[in-house]
Amino acid sequence: MYGGVSASSGENGADSAPPGGPASGPAVTGRAAVPAPPDPPNAAAPPPVGATYGRAAVPMRREPTAPGGPAQQSPTSGPAPTPGPPTPEPAVGVRRTRVWWVSGIASALVLAVASALLLVRPGPLAGWLGAGPAASQTATANPEPAPTPVLAAANAESGVVPTGAGIAAAIEPLVKAKALGTGVGVSVVDAVTGEALYQHDADNLRTPASTTKLITAATVLAARGPAYRLTTRVVAGDEPGEVVLIGGGDPTLAVDENAQFPGAARLDRLAAQVTKALGGHAPTKVLIDTSLFVGPTTGTGWSSGLISPEGQVAAIQSLMTNAGRRKPVHHEYGGDPRYSDPALSAGRLFAEQLGVNAPVKRGKAPAAPTSDASTATPASDASAADPDGSAAAGNPAPGTELGSVQSPPLVHIVDWMLQQSDNVIAETMGRQVALAAGRPASFEGATQSMIAKLNELGLPGDEADLYDASGLSYHDGISPTLLTGLLAMAAGGGQPVMGSIFGGLPVAGWSGTLEDRFATPTPNRVGQGVVRAKTGSLSGVNTMAGELVTKDGRLLMFAVLADQTGPTSAARSALDKIVAGLVGCGC
Template structure:
């Protein structure tokens, strides 16, 4: 949403007020015990505010990011007042530093297509889970909730609903303490569907760092004069109008044409290089509207209907399609080209122009909010390349597992076959999913925070925009997962005491997806209404 006549925080205010209104009754129920936590959060956030966000494109849902990270949905109002997030949900100082670094990435031919080096933490992501007057006391799971029932008594009948099929698993963990509060077969590995993207996000951020950018470049061969469009694995590259911050093929063509004009060149042989990735482009599910053939050179995810998210018909050859659009833009700029064909840029090819993606933190948030399969598979490959694995489905799966193992996560029974969760052979446990969320909230790992800020907000954004029209709207943030016979939900929730809980609910053998979604939503809503200490 672009609101040129308003400053971003002014445009976002109505959305934030809606969320604040949704969670205000919860604060009242929490009573005096929760109010000091809000006050401490406000004090913790205010000094970390570098400045108010810049005008520009506004994605208002991001203003609730602080709520999920800190464990208090009411903090959305505090965040608005303090203004620590820009229009893309990233702390302004973090974005400024990422821009200043101008990290190129996208290197090719024997290199990973990513910036070398180990992941660095986001420099200004505040450790908002600490500094709230010391450690939080351990939780007693046997103590009664406000309605007089222990947590297990609240969740067990809801997760036993017939709509959830014959196999279920669940886990609930206090993010601040890491203590598991509820467990039903939490170590049983089940098909996770799109909740796999949480694992992909953690692995990619760990491997590359939140400031990393992917670069698409145009290079010219000195001996032949051939112009090569080199794919750097940017899954957000666009060929449409204004890019709103995403790398634009139109911009790349304009800069390339300028460089060619300076050389006195008006006609070139055009080719494109996709050698960054290896292995099959087509996912095991085959041709499918949920995912384009995976290529390091792709524009607008190969969509043919003008959409930006969700299922859509895709082009069969994304690289050729992108190169053809690039050729059309060059023609508009006065450069005539031959019909593009596949090639490989030589090591001595000279780069004429580049365009870089937004920071990985932004890309991860977009992936999680929209459940974007194309981004997920690209990030799996980039994780593989950075980890010394081939840029393929198999390489990505192996690299994700290795990264999570290195982070000390519970990997027993886990099995990865892709980065998106479209492969029915993927297996994760509820314990691993909650472990990923707790790790993303670890104050010592601020670079993983986009995993929390990117989760859809109940009743407001992404795949949860049309769910949770009740009192849990704005309080639950979760990644959905749906395949035939599989329904999952994993994310965070602010309970009646203002605590941030991580949860994972998994169900297999479901027959009515809408009924299964409703059952999962009721469980998350009950968790939000429960006091768990």
């Protein structure tokens, strides 16, 4: 386990020390409450099943990290960064050859994205596309800026395309700001044409922090689909009176109506189903089956200060309530207390709902009484499946399903992950990519499957070197070019389900992890309401990737990754100035 200090800020454990490195000063990150859009149609549609892919090649281009970076060790997969002095930055250039994700016919971009999102994801983004009002946010003391319809701006007639030289003149001095250090990578892409307008060391891998969640969001939506739901089940155990709670990988599962996530599945409702199925015969023992997820429960390269009980992430298990939190409250500042063993704690809470006093233990659910586990007979029909009478009322055959509850649609879970930068949700989503691909639901299985999915989508998977799905690991590496390519593809309509990620991106000065960014006087305030982006923050790392509309009305995708920064507050301000410079660039 690594040494480190406790996190003092919510997002991605901002200001926690990297393994073996010092911590910088504390930062403040605001978060708005996340609304719950209505359920999409066909929400119970079965998931697609992916193929099994080979492990993606590990790139050889990654630069050394700055002193105080990740501890040198032998991780489970991929090379750890090598300590050493920073490599001098290459000259800034304008690259116009990277067009593997060009969106095609410009007018189809808006129509494709709009139709896909309105069909499967009514909610905040629908209002941005002209289909209704923007989602309501938690009331604040100051009026909230109305978000600009970012995706609606993306057509061939909207705005003047900036020139590479113009962008370089506007932001290159900002990219060289002392607060950002020497390890800065920038990519700026025109969303309509796919043209790379400005690139500064954009193909080298940088520590991405929470911008990793963009890859997690895109790959899980592509692998499972926006309507997919996660199921938590209870079956009869091998012994009379024994019930088995089976974790289905739902991080949003709640205990009762006091839920962290709107519309979450609930243990009290599951307990009521079990009680009814048993015909009034009270269970006497509860087991938990957490076999869906395998391998280590914490990631390589995670600082110990980030891990529960007082950190920003819990042990990653297939059974938990409120993403492992002790209370259904998301703490905007400081630690976010979690259970040290989320699965066992969830089992105990379930036992309380059933009135079972016996100790909760781990176990394995018996096979269903029929050959097809997906059609397990409910307890109410147990006599039909068991004519010899052993499954009499209150004593169903082992493996008989006694109840189940389902999560909200996956698109809502991805929204919460992006808005709150929830690390536990991110890790469980990565494991869903693995399960869809037929791989083990582990850190390694998740990251291999995410990279394979990028390759399958036509994105350069060799520009990602991942050790987790949340971005907490200092060993993670992603190129700015990959992030802008992913965003351009999501907006282009060729992969409609990927377009759902835009609805979850925080809005500058308005929501999520950008609520208190771009809210200061000029020049940064120009970005308020017109920037949607995922931020990332670790000690010495400050990143942002998303979309914006220039003052000339042009939609751009951008990524800025700085992994050798100074104090967090100064680095964030410098990063915001770059993005604000793009918004205000009449170039």
